Amino acid sequence: MAHASDGRSLEFKLPDLGEGLTEAEIVRWLVEVGDVVAVDQPVVEVETAKAMVEVPCPYGGVVTARFGEEGTELPVGAPLVTVAVGDAAAEGPGRGAGTGTGTGGAGAQEAGTPAAEKKAEGSGNVLVGYGTSEAPARRRRVRAGRPAVTGASGRANGWARAAEPADAPVRAAEPVDGPVRAAEPVDGPVPVISPLVRRLARQHDLDLRELTGSGPDGLILRADVEYALRAAAAQGGRAADQGPGTDREPDAASVASSASSASSGFSSPSPAPGSDGTRVPLKGVRGAVADKLSRSRREIPDATCWVDADATELMRARTAMNASGGPRISLLALLARICTAALARFPELNATVDTEAREIVRLDRVHLGFAAQTDRGLVVPVVRDAHARDAEGLSAEFARLTEAARAGRLTPGELTGGTFTLNNYGVFGVDGSTPIINHPEAAMLGVGRIVPKPWVHEGELAARQVVQLSLTFDHRVCDGGTAGGFLRYVADCVEQPAVLLRTL
Structure with a gap:
């Protein structure tokens, strides 16, 4: 992942992020060329087909080069940054930094001019400095082998300073071959809404x-x-x-x-005839979801059954649990506990199909996935060994994974390996759904919103808290009788939570 390129600097490459991932998209750089980084400090935020992760650098020193702009997809093993360490961090990058020059004392040029673009083309140079939204920013290009770096005092006005030891004497700027354009002060990153x-x-x-x-x-x-x-x-x-040859003045x-x-070098693409829409690339999390759901539809002959259940007693039981003190119990945790008990009685649904061997593989452990909506799309974190957790443990794990999902901090391992999925689409205010199975699992339980409805209770019409439950299952692993038995047991536990005492 890293190697010494010249004995004085180290090149850090995009590491293997696990789970068979072969590439990642650069979402946001966390360091600039010239920044001082510590060992294991995150240097870049990348998005894979599984999650958004921060990549830490295993070396401490001065960042001398970055590879790839934001939005660029890099394969595993591609260079990310080079870091000057030891004497290279204290001496090498600082040469000429105070004058805004690169190797050989070449004068700085304004980005966007023909001369600057021609010089930068194919040179491996990197761009440093920020701009403002008020005027075109002055930029400069610093050769990657000898970039300007940040010292102990940091960066001023968006430009890099030379890194020097705290007790080192001030060195005069080296002479240059030509005039150098003075750097204009800049105020920071461009203010953008999202x-x-x-x-x-x-x-x-x-x-x-x-x-x-x-x-x-x-x-x-x-x-x-x-x-x-x-x-x-x-x-x-x-x-x-x-x-x-026209002399017309543009507006x-x-x-x-x-x-x-x-x-x-911008040129606007011509829209397709009769189309005025916007094309959104299917990549990252959205692309992974699309691939998985498409494969599920192609390979799994699914069927759905559903039932209405009176959840009044379950809601009362939850209220009593939370009134007794201690950590609060979530409704999702109670439903998860019911699912694990039902899967113990109907193990056919905690399974997967090996199509090549033409075998059904029944799994001994329940890794429960649950659908979570985030700003980056729908993700399915997985609670490991859900069958071995009580309601308190499930509540804590659901809360942790949900917070990590919304913050984009889920690891690939926390998004894979599920054996059964619980989908609480009731949070969107809907009653029912026929969800697509999360491939390669065999079933998914859907839970609608819990709302007061007229219900016949003990022979009389009453307003009760009613929920619709649906089960989408792979018809290869079981028939309707097994699926119906599973769903009916779940509904019985929702209506009479005391049924769970048989399996506790």
Whole structure:
């Protein structure tokens, strides 16, 4: 994953993230070129087909190069960063940093100019510095072998300083061969409302520093990016109509969009005939979900049965448990405890099908998955050995995994290996569903919302807390009698929680 490239710096490569993952997309860099990093400090946040994870670097020193822009997909084993360690961190990167020069004392050039782009092309240089939303930022390119670095005092105005020991004398800047453009102060990252806006701009090579946001305090909204893209497309069409040699003055919007296009090589793709929609790549978590559900539909002959149940007594039992003190018990934990008891009676549903061997594999342990909706889409964290946990233990694990899912911190191991899934779609305010089985599992229990409904209770009509339960199962592993028996047992436990005492 890392090797010494010249005896003074170490190259850290994208590590194997497990679970058969072969690539990852760079979502956000956590360090800049020139930053000082400690051992095991996260340097980049990546998104795999399983989860969003932070990748720690096993070396401490000064970051001298980064490989890949945000949004780039890298294969496992590709270089991520190089880190100068030891004497290289104290001496090597600091050379010429105070003058804004790279190796050989070449003067800094403004990014986006023809000379700068020509020099940077194929050179392996890296871009440092931030911009503002008020004016085009001055950038400079620093050769990766001798970049500017951050010292103990940090970075000022978005530019890197030389790293020196605290007691080292101040060194004069080395002479350069030509004039150097003075760096303009910058205020920090471009204010953008969400990562989706950054991704949209990145996909179309649009420089956000060229835009003025219409949101509060100049915040750049998605509408601002879409307007700039339309303006760039219109400007491209007008330029083609006018042809060379025209003296017509473009409007302000055209100037802004054309400046962005010139600096980034942007050209707006022509929409398909009769289509004005937006194309969203199926990758990352969304792509993994699409692949798994498509495979489930192709391979599993599923069927669904459902039943209404009176959950009044279950809700009362939960209220009594939480009133007695101690950790609170969630409704999901009680339903999970019912599921594990039902699977002990009907093990056919805690299984998978080996299609190559034409065998049904019945599993001894219950790893219970549960559907969790996050900003990044639907994920299914897995509670390991759910059959061996009580209601308190299940509540704590559900809470931990849900928080990690919403924060994007789930590991690949926490998202795989499930044997049965519990899907509480009642949180969306719906009564029923026919969910797709989470391949390669054999069944999924769905739980609708619990709402007051008219119900015949003890021979009289009464308002009771009613829930609809559905079971989608693989018809290869069992017949309807087994599936119906499982679902009926779950409904009996919901209506009379004391039934669970038989298996506790």
